[in-house]
Amino acid sequence: MPLPAAEWRAEVEFERRLVHSGGTLYPVPYLLGWFTWTETRYFLVAALAVVLTLEFLRLVVGFDHALYQKLIREYETDSIAGYALYQVSMTGVVLLLNPTLAIPAMWMLSLGDPVSGALGDNDATEAKRPAAWIAMFLVSLSLALLFTVPAFGTGVGIAVALAGAVLAAIADGLPPIIRGVAVDDNLTIPPAAAGGMLLAVTVLGVGV
Structure with missing residues (x-):
């Protein structure tokens, strides 16, 4: 018997978040x-x-299967899906940065975003609720501190972690809109977080 629409959406979102968190294993x-x-x-x-x-197989060739149907939202049907943008941003920070900055930026997406998503039921073009912003910031800050404090010491490490967490929360909670289309936070969170930490490191004059 098919699930009611609300239960089906909840199940799909849970499965998406479970897959989302799997990226934590990359490093x-x-x-x-x-x-x-x-x-x-x-x-x-x-x-x-x-x-x-x-x-490419999905969008150009038309190859489709149950996994896509389960994990891709309706608005992603004819565009690049969030999981692909997720992979692009994860790979980008790994290629450009060292582990001290790259790993927390990756984990802010894989762990922080699912937590904030569970607290914010919003449209892709809408800002998230304050509770989601706060949760994203706290999770991101905690993850960053695990790497920045050992690398830079307490004072500088906290400052660098704060810079990354603030920008990660902004990227997660306030999607940029380009020509009426919201930029997926799967693409923006890691570079925003990494950029914030890199800027702080540069301003404070510490090496990475």
Whole structure:
């Protein structure tokens, strides 16, 4: 028996968030000493190639299957899906930055965004509720501190983490609108967070 529409949407959103959080595992082999950072970069590039191939097959060739139907929102049917933008932003920060800044920026998307999403039932073009902003900021700050304080010391580490968390919360809670279309936060959160931390590091004159 089919689920009622509200229950179906809730189930789909839960499954999306579960997949979303899976990106947290990307840097784990590096953190455990199994991969070098260079090997991590190669892995992310390979994963991006697979994702872009799947999107090409879906959008151009018309190849579709149950996974797409379960995890892609209606407005993504004829455009690049959020999971592909997620992979682009994750790969971008890994290629451009070192682990101290890249990993927390990745985790702000994979862990912070699902938490704030669970607290904010909003349209893609609408700002999120204050509770979602606060949750995103606190989760992002906590994740960043795990890396910035050991790398830069307490004072500088907190400042760098704050810069990343503030911009991550803004990117998550207030989507930029270009020609009436909201830019997916899967694309904006990691570069915004990483950019904030990199700016703070540069202003404070510490090396990374």
